[in-house]
Amino acid sequence: MIIPLSALQHYAFCPRQCALIHLEQLWEENFLTAQGRLLHERVDSAELEVRKGIRFERSVHVLSEKLGIGGVLDLVECELSTGLLKPVEYKRGKPKPEPFDEIQLCAQALCLEEMRGTVIEEGALWYMQTRHRVSVIFSETLRQKTLTVIHQVRKLLSGNKTPQPEYSKRCKACSLIEVCQPQLLVKDKSKKYVMSLFD
Ligand code: SF4
Structure with a gap:
């Protein structure tokens, strides 16, 4: 099973x-998701370009066979002089206290590392609401956290x-x-109680 990065x-x-989205295939669009979708459509539609020694690759399809994850990346920046790669993910909102976005970005980096045989030390998140870019270092701690989440998602979806x-x-x-x-x-506390009887 290939787990989507999302x-x-x-x-x-x-x-x-x-589970509702990926097991039960439920999806409800609200104002927030519509805004996010439009943002990604705008990012995805742009073409490949080179500026100031950096190649901008958009809508990059990635897959890690080792980890069983894959998806489409908003943007990968490639520094032409060094070959260094940097995944960049566009977000509708603002930075969050919990590392949800960092985990998704780190998983992107893990895919890119496997596919392109390189080490990626850093990526970036770009937030529409605050209109600024946040650098993310792929530390050992973040990598471990990401691997743990991948494991937990696999367990959830296969369960x-x-x-x-x-x-x-x-x-x-x-x-x-x-x-x-x-x-x-x-x-409805009684419902909770009844459900626990069947767990
Ligand atoms: S965040 Fe709340 S509303 Fe959304 S799926 Fe989880 S429990 Fe349900």
Whole structure:
């Protein structure tokens, strides 16, 4: 099974959201996801260009056979004098306290390293809301965290079982809140109890 790179970010945000999208094939577009989709379409439509000694490769398809992950990268910058590669991911919002975006970017770097036989030390996230670029160093800690998430996502998706909802602050920004209905389960404690009998 090839895990889409986007599933890692969905999982880091909420394991249930990851299962709803990648196991149950549910997707609800809201204002936030529509904005993100348009941003990526704009980025993806641009052509290959070389500027100031850097080649900009857009919509780069990657696959790591070793890790079983793959997807399409927004942008890879290649420094022509050194051959150094840098994945760059465009994000709709602003930097988050949790490393969701960094994990997705690091997974991109792991794919590129395997495919191009190189070591990638750094990438970047570009945030539309704050209109600035944040450098991300692929430290050993971030690499380990990313490998752990890949492992957890594989376990989740091969287990074929969608986790129960857990209502939290993040639900307000979740495009799947209508189909997930996390508040219902929180309100209805008896349902929780009944479900635990069948777990
Ligand atoms: S609404 Fe909340 S619990 Fe449900 S998928 Fe979204 S983030 Fe997860």
